[in-house]
Amino acid sequence: MNKLxxxxxxxxxxxxxxxxxxxxxxxxxxxxxIPTKIYLTTVVDDIMTMDSATIQNxxxxxxxxxxxxxxxxxxxxxxxPADKAPITVQYKNNMRIFVLEPGEIKVNGKELLKTATVxxxxxxxxxxxxxxxxxxxxxxxxxxxxxxALRANNGKPNPEKEQELAMRHQLSYGARKxxxxxxxxxxxxxxxxxxxxxxxxxxxxxxxxxxSMFERLDSSVINTPEGKLFKAELDRGMNLLIGSEAPDxxxxxxxxxxxxxxxxxKGKYVLVDFWATYNEYSRNAHQVMTDVYKEFAxxxxxxISVTVDAPSNRDAIMEAIEKDKMEWTNLGxxxxxxxDAAKLFNIFTLPQxxxxxxxxxxxxxxxxxxxxxxEIIKMRHPKRETEDSALQSAN
Numbered sequence: 001m002n003k004l005x006x007x008x009x010x011x012x013x014x015x016x017x018x019x020x021x022x023x024x025x026x027x028x029x030x031x032x033x034i035p036t037k038i039y040l041t042t043v044v045d046d047i048m049t050m051d052s053a054t055i056q057n058x059x060x061x062x063x064x065x066x067x068x069x070x071x072x073x074x075x076x077x078x079x080x081p082a083d084k085a086p087i088t089v090q091y092k093n094n095m096r097i098f099v100l101e102p103g104e105i106k107v108n109g110k111e112l113l114k115t116a117t118v119x120x121x122x123x124x125x126x127x128x129x130x131x132x133x134x135x136x137x138x139x140x141x142x143x144x145x146x147x148x149a150l151r152a153n154n155g156k157p158n159p160e161k162e163q164e165l166a167m168r169h170q171l172s173y174g175a176r177k178x179x180x181x182x183x184x185x186x187x188x189x190x191x192x193x194x195x196x197x198x199x200x201x202x203x204x205x206x207x208x209x210x211x212s213m214f215e216r217l218d219s220s221v222i223n224t225p226e227g228k229l230f231k232a233e234l235d236r237g238m239n240l241l242i243g244s245e246a247p248d249x250x251x252x253x254x255x256x257x258x259x260x261x262x263x264x265x266k267g268k269y270v271l272v273d274f275w276a277t278y279n280e281y282s283r284n285a286h287q288v289m290t291d292v293y294k295e296f297a298x299x300x301x302x303x304i305s306v307t308v309d310a311p312s313n314r315d316a317i318m319e320a321i322e323k324d325k326m327e328w329t330n331l332g333x334x335x336x337x338x339x340d341a342a343k344l345f346n347i348f349t350l351p352q353x354x355x356x357x358x359x360x361x362x363x364x365x366x367x368x369x370x371x372x373x374x375e376i377i378k379m380r381h382p383k384r385e386t387e388d389s390a391l392q393s394a395n
Contacts, residue, residue, distance in 0.1 A: 020065070020102075021065045021066055021067055021068070021102050022063065022064070022065055022066075022102060023062075023063065023064060023065070023066050023100060023101065023102050023103060023104075023105060024061075024062070024063045024103070024104045024105065025040070025060075025061065025062040025063070025104075025105045025106075025107060026059075026061055026104065026105070026106055026107070027055075027059065027060045027061070027062075027074075027106070027107035027108070027109075027116075028058055028059050028060075028107070028108050028109070029055055029058055029059075029060070029109050029110065029111065029113075029116070030058055030108075030109070030110045030111075031058075031110045031111040032055050032058060032076075032111060033057075033058060035054050035055065035056050036054065036055040036076060036078055037052055037053075037054060037055075037076070037077060037078075038052065038053055038054070038055050038060050038074060038075070038076050038113075039051070039052050039074070039075045039076075039077065040052070040053070040062050040072060040073075040074055040100075041072065041073050041075065042066075042070055042071070042072045042073075042100060043071075044070070044225070044229065045229065045232075046336075046338045046343055051064065055076075060107075066100050066101065066102060066225075067225050068101065068102070068224050068225045068226075069099050069100070069101045069122055069191055069224045069225065069226060070099070070100050070101075070224070070225045070226045070229075071097065071098075071099065071100070071195060071198075071226055072097070072098060072099070072100035073095055073096065073097045073098070074095070074096045074098070074107065074113055074116075075094060075095045075096075075113070076094040076095075076113055077094070078094060086145070086148035086149050086151070086152040087148075087152070088144075088148045089144065089145050089148050089149075092114060092144075093112040093113070093114045094112070094113050094114070095113055095114060096109075096113040096114060096116050096118065097195075098118040098123055098126075099118075099120070099122045099123050099126075099191055099195075101120055101121070101122050101123075103120060103121065104120065105118060105119065105120040105123065106118070106119040106120070107119075122191050125190055125191065125192055126192055128187075129183055129187075129190070129192040129196065132179055132182070132183055133176060133179055133180070136172055136175050136176045136179060137176070139172050140169060140172045140173065140176065143165055143168050143169045143172060144169065146165055147162065147165045147166065147169065150162055150165065177199075177200050180196040180197075180199060180200050181196075181200060181213070183196055184196050184197055184200075184213060184216070184217075185216070188216055188217050188218045188221070189217075189218040189220060189221060190221070191221055191224065191226075193217055193221065194217060194221050194222075194224070194226060194227055194230065195226075197210065197213055197214060197217070197230075198230060200213075203348040203349035204348075204349060204352075204366070205237070207234055207237030207238050207240070207241070208238070208241070210234060210237075211234050211237075211238065214230065214231065214234060233346060236343075236344060236345075236346050237346055239344075240345060240346065240354075240362065240365070241362070242362050242363070242364060242365065243361060243362065244361065244362050245360055245361055245362075246262060246272075246354065246356045246360055246361065246362050247262075247344040247345070248261055248262050248263045248344075249261065249262050249339075249340045249341035249344050249345075250340055251306060251331040251332065251333055251339050251340055251341050252331060252332065252333060252334055253329065253330070253331055254307075254314075254317065254318065254321070254330045254331060254332050255330065260304075260329060260331055262304070262341075262356075262360075263360070265302060265304070266358075266359075266360050267300070267358050268300050268301065268302055268358060269296075269299075269300055269301040269302075269355075269356070269357060269358055269376065269379060269380060270301075270302055270303070270304060270355075270356045271289070271301075271302075271303045271304070271353060271354070271355055271356075271372070271376075272303075272304050272306065272341070272345070272353065272354040272355075272356060273285070273286075273289065273303060273304065273305040273306065273351070273353050274305075274306050274308060274341075274342060274345065274347045274350060274351065274352045274353070275305055275306070275307055275308070275350060275351055276307060276308050276309050276350055277307070277309050277313060277316045277317055277319075277320045278309070279350040279351060281350065281351050282350050282351040283320065283324060285351055285353070285369040286305075286324035286325075286326060287324070288369045288370060288372055289303055289326075289369070289372065290324070290325050290326070290327075292372050292373050292376065293327065293328055295373070296376055299380070300358065301376060301380075302328055302329065303326075303328035303329070304328065304329045304330075304331060305321075305326055305328065305329070305330050305331070306331045306332065306339065306341045306342065307330070307331070307332040308337060308338065308339070308342050308347060308350070309332065309337065310337045311332070311333060311334050311335060311336070311337065314332075314334075317332060351369075352365070352366055353365065353366060353367070353369065354366075355367075355372075355375055355376070355379060357379050363375070363378075363379045364379070
């Protein structure tokens with residue numbers, strides 16, 4: 001690493017570029033010999049920035065500004081019908097996640113972006129990280145290919161085989177996480193330890209445990225733009241622990257157009273439901289919610305459903321609300337898919353539910369929806385629950 005830094009210091013144009021926060025990506029894809037669009041994307045504070053270029057004569061070029069090391073991706077939107085791989089696999093093959101940093105970044109590949117090499121001071125550290133995960137990654141890729149191929153074969157469903165492959169993938173994923181945790185513990189100064197920790201966390205995680213691992217990273221990693229973004233997410237997660245005061249949000253009522261805040265319902269027992277029209281599990285959960293709402297609506301209980309559909313999907317949203325008989329408060333942002341509530345509650349996957357007591361504190365979250373009625377009774381009568389438990393222990 002010191003040698004790479006020395007080379008950088010000796011290169012005046014690159015040093016000047018890095019000081020200004022400028023980056024240059026020079027890429028070559030040896031087997032892409034026809035003009036092909038390639039996209040560079042970053043996500044900062046829930047806002048995606050996308051730039052595009054054309055691979056021409058096997059080469060492409062990007063340049064711009066970046067404050068410091070941050071996760072980015074290159075993507076070729078070129079699904080070829082002749083490719084025998086399932087579409088989900090093709091998309092994965094056409095994407096390369098890397099570290100966007102000031103200075104020059106070189107990308108060299110053949111046809112698949114997934115296997116392209118990315119060279120720059122930080123990206124050069126990826127080799128050791130990938131080597132640790134090499135065998136388990138091969139296993140996971142093979143299982144993912146088989147699973148995608150099985151699901152693509154709609155004419156011959158095979159639920160037993162699909163379940164077997166899903167289980168194998170889950171076990172491999174667990175093994176990968178263990179290796180990533182090993183890398184994080186042994187390389188606190190590596191930017192790839194931060195990316196590994198983001199993967200270990202996934203979409204739903206224990207913020208206390210992940211925060212403890214995050215704090216073990218070197219300050220040089222924690223204070224990067226990517227590190228600061230992840231810390232902000234972890235801080236939000238720490239505010240969502242059971243017993244914590246639920247974060248207040250403000251989102252538009254889909255029926256009235258008025259802005260609604262969670263704090264408007266202080267004094268009520270509230271179920272906050274995050275959903276989307278396309279999510280089957282969310283839609284099925286509404287059937288249970290409808291029955292429970294009818295039972296407890298006159299008992300100081302209500303539901304707030306917050307859609308994370310794209311604003312342009314309004315007609316489908318309203319149709320789903322009517323079809324699912326969602327007679328309670330329904331919220332959605334008219335401008336942003338990831339609205340204020342979704343951001344504050346760290347919603348990255350669906351469905352997610354939060355049960356909030358009449359003092360505005362989180363009583364429980366993400367429990368099986370079939371247990372909703374029981375959880376409401378426990379929340380409304382905690383003393384009775386304690387007495388029942390004591391009685392059972394005595395007996």
